Amino acid sequence: MDLNLLWFILIGVLLTGYAILDGFDLGVGILHPGARNDHDRRILMNSIGPLWDGNEVWLVTFGGALFAAFPHAYATAFSGYYLPFMLLLVALIFRAVSMEFRSKRESPTWRRFFDVSFCGSSALATWLFGVAVGNSMIGIPVGADREYVGGFFNLLGPFPVLVGLFAVSMFAMHGAIYLSLKTDGALQKRVHRWMWRTFFVFVAFFVGVTVYAVAAVPSATQNFRQFPWAWAVVVLNVLAVANIPRAIHHGRPLYAFVTSCCSIAAFVFLFMVALYPNLIVSSLNPEWSLDIYNAASSPKTLGIMAIIALIGMPFVLTYTAIIYWVFRGKVELGKFSY
Amino acid sequence: MDLDPVFLARAQFALTIAFHYIFPPLSIGLGMLMVIMEGMYMVTKDVRYEVMAKFWTKIFALIFAMGVASGIVMEFQFGTNWATYSRFVGDIFGSALAAEAIFAFFLESGFLAVLVFGWDRVSPRMHFFATVMVALGSIFSAVWIVVANSWQQTPAGYHIVGVGLDRRAELTDFWAMVFNPSAVERLTHVIIGAFILGGFFVMSVSAYYLLKGRHEDFARRSFGIALPFAAVFSIAALLSGHSQAVNVAKTQPAKLAAFEGHFTKIDGGAPLYILGIPSEEQRRVRGGVAIPGMLSFLVHGDWSEPVTPLDDPAILPEGHVMAAGETLSDYWPPVNACFQLYHLMVGLGMLFILLTVPALVLRWRGTLFEKRTLLWVFVFAVIGPIIANQAGWAAAEIGRQPWIVYGMLKTADAASKAVSGAEVLTSIILFSLIYLSLLVVWIYVMDSKIRVGPEELEAGPPSAARERWLNAATRRADASTGDSVTEVPGEDR
Incomplete structure (x- = not known):
């Protein structure tokens, strides 16, 4: 395995970590308006209070790693997706401050404003991630000079929009399962209903995206001929998705949550398989696509970065484990809560 | 209307970095003071230090949240607005940024959770450890970003490969890149600037309480810790600033000449x-x-x-x-802008010494807290280090012009080619509106937190330290009427 492939895998690992971890807290944001009263809304917000910031660092690290390992892909994608990215940044800013500010005042107007902003920004950010994934699969107009030549609306084709909605439904379900671990009493019963509803919406979009991809996005299935073993992941993924309602039905939310994590990991994995070896597919000419070789940094830098990752990642996993352990169990509002 | 994308991209970077740069120095400075306060609690077991640590932690959380919210923009806008630059330096600059994320951001964000939400969940020792880790994380973050920026000022450990579209800088020596000729000096100066700001911030809030006659014991202690801290680092800033200027004279003569208006x-x-x-x-x-x-x-x-x-x-x-x-x-960089910004920073730095050192003498004599005018000066003096940090950073960046990477790539050639002036303008307007409203809301929330003040000691599981403190408090309350130590706790109103 060469360093370029290693970094392709590491980028995938970071993306998986981000999707699983920030996935549930974005999901909680999407579900937030479903809570009936102020107390329940605070419970929802505080269920992710100590965790969301660390989860978002996976995205920042993903961005930094992409910059360092594949600067051309970073530059083309971020300047090409300019306005969607600005919207994403705005959404992430609003999300952060909504949580921080919301419960700092009693005023209902104040709280309602930040409730709306919290839910809206969570949904928008999730949808935009999905749109980016969808566009990566179908390819974007990139010229021979590696520059994006399309406009804003080129990025809003039917497939990316559909993948965006799929992402929203998936994170909402993931968030609902997470919440059933963190709540109790009447709120948990409500959350239980959300789990079922979001699961069925998610399955509907899952089927929709799959049918669309198989029928109309050739690049989505091309690589499976080359890597037949990837079909195993497809099968495992379907099993994982099917296992979610089973686990919910048996009243084992932790099992459902782990399964949901596995399913998200499988989706990211399949996405990366479909993309390989490209990072950005040019819809104008396949020769102009940016792949893990022509978009990469020098082997020297990739090697040094691999050492940095090797030193850093054990620490990162240790902190993450410590924090999730410290804040395990049901949410209780205290004087240090949001 | 003719929209120059490079100018607009610069304006946007200036806007977003200036807004962002209000918060991290404050986190770094306040974080270090919190380590000292909580450290004193660990040593003395005096609950009053715990109250201090808790109050400043709440304020810290508000500052940190703004730093995170505005910082995520920084990570991505190299790619959005400066794609050509990103292609050129990704091999080097990208690694420093990725190292920052892995070594600093995870550390900070993880332990911040324990710091803010973990008071009841972990032992005091573990909590103190978390405070130290957050402070350390914020410093690590400064290390990597200043290393990356210093490499733009004084590149080292690289070679240029390729021609035309493929021309870029590639790393040849990682440690030469990290310890590039200006990195250590610039980092020292940045951290010192952050410490000064932290000290002045704590003094500002404390002076306000003293003037209002609220939380006086708390305010005296906080001020007493922050004052020598700010004084020491104000003097250190002068020394490190001097050695940095000597370094600039050597490595970027045009910048120093512009700082000093030295034409001929x-x-x-x-x-x-x-x-x-x-x-x-x-x-x-x-x-x-x-x-x-x-x-x-x-x-x-x-x-x-x-x-x-x-x-x-x-x-x-x-x-x-x-x-x-x-x-x-x-x-030449824009000479007048460099000159004025640089002189503003240096002038303010001198004022910090002139303010903190005499105050330290008064404190030693025990009369500082009677000087109401001086306390009012301290309430507002916090604006000084904010401006000095901003001016210093701006002078360093403007002084590098016309280069984005000194001697290698000009700013004019570095912007994104796929992004139009209109798009950049749209995002500038968007960010201006958002940042302005965020700033207003943030100041409002900070202000109300500060008005509520630290919690007063309340009924809890009795401990030896709390007993001692309550006894002492009763004695003091008896001794001085009107200076009650049991004010109403105003938690979250």
Whole structure:
């Protein structure tokens, strides 16, 4: 395995970590308006209070790693997706401050404003991630000079929009399962209903995206001929998705949550398989696509970065484990809560 | 309307970095003071220090949240607005940024959770550990970002490969890149600037409480910790600033000449302008007040040794040859802006010393907290270090112009080609509106948190330390009427 492939895998690992971890807290944001009263809304917000910031660092690290390992892909994608990215940044800013500010005042107007902003920004950010994934699969107009030549609306084709909605439904379900671990009493019963509803919406979009991809996005299935073993992941993924309602039905939310994590990991994995070896597919000419070789940094830098990752990642996993352990169990509002 | 994408991209970067740069220095400075406060609690087991640590932690969380929210923009806008730059330096700059994320951001964000939400969940020892880790994480973050920025100022450990679209800098020596010629000095100065801000911030809030006669014991103690801290680092800033200026004279002569408005060689050593308005057309400082030979003395330790002036070709980066039709002034940074920003920073730095050192003497004599006017000065003085940090950073960045990577890539060639001026303008308007409203809301929330103040001691599981404190409190309450130590706790109203 060469360093370029290693970094392709590491980028995938970071993306998986981000999707699983920030996935549930974005999901909680999407579900937030479903809570009936102020107390329940605070419970929802505080269920992710100590965790969301660390989860978002996976995205920042993903961005930094992409910059360092594949600067051309970073530059083309971020300047090409300019306005969607600005919207994403705005959404992430609003999300952060909504949580921080919301419960700092009693005023209902104040709280309602930040409730709306919290839910809206969570949904928008999730949808935009999905749109980016969808566009990566179908390819974007990139010229021979590696520059994006399309406009804003080129990025809003039917497939990316559909993948965006799929992402929203998936994170909402993931968030609902997470919440059933963190709540109790009447709120948990409500959350239980959300789990079922979001699961069925998610399955509907899952089927929709799959049918669309198989029928109309050739690049989505091309690589499976080359890597037949990837079909195993497809099968495992379907099993994982099917296992979610089973686990919910048996009243084992932790099992459902782990399964949901596995399913998200499988989706990211399949996405990366479909993309390989490209990072950005040019819809104008396949020769102009940016792949893990022509978009990469020098082997020297990739090697040094691999050492940095090797030193850093054990620490990162240790902190993450410590924090999730410290804040395990049901949410209780205290004087240090949001 | 003709929209220049490069100018707009610069304006946007200036806007977003300036807004962001309000918060991290405050987190770094306050974080270090919180380590001291909670450390004193660990040593003395005096609950009053725990109350201090808890109050400042709440304030810290608000500052940190703004730093995170505005910081995520920084990570991505190299790619959105400066794609050509990103392609050129990704091999080097990208690694420093990725290292920052892995080594600093995870550390900070993880332990921040314990710091803010974990008071009841972990042991005091573990909590103190978390505080230290957050402070350390914020410093690590400064380390990597200043390393990356310093590499733009004084590149090292690289070579240029490729031509045309493929031309870029590649890493040859990682440690030479990290310890590039200006990294250590710039980092020291940045951290010191952050510590000064932290000290002034704590003093500002404490002075306000003292003037209002609220939480006086808390305020005296907080002020007492922050004052020597700020004084020491104000003096340290002068020393580190000096050594950094000497470094700039060596590595980026055009920048130093612009800072000092030093246009042309003068016999008998270069003068140091205290005030004035440099004019690029007239090539002199108008209305200047100067000390003859002082600049030569500061740079070389010799009153008459010349300092490279702006009209000397030696200001060009080593090995750079001017293209036909270019003049030397094409390689000047905007002189007046550099001069004023630099002088603003230095002037404020002097004021910090003039303010903190006498205050320290008064504190030692025990009369500081009776000087109401001085306390009012301290309430507002916190604005000084904020401006000084901003001005210093701006001077360093403007002083590097016309280069984005010194001697290698010009700013004019570095912006995204796929992004139009109209798109950048849209995002500038968007960010201006959002940042302005965020700033207003943030100040409002900070203000109300500060008005509520630290919690007063309340009923809890009795501990030996709490017993001691309550006994002492009762004694003091008996001794001085009207100075009650059991004020109403105003938790979250």
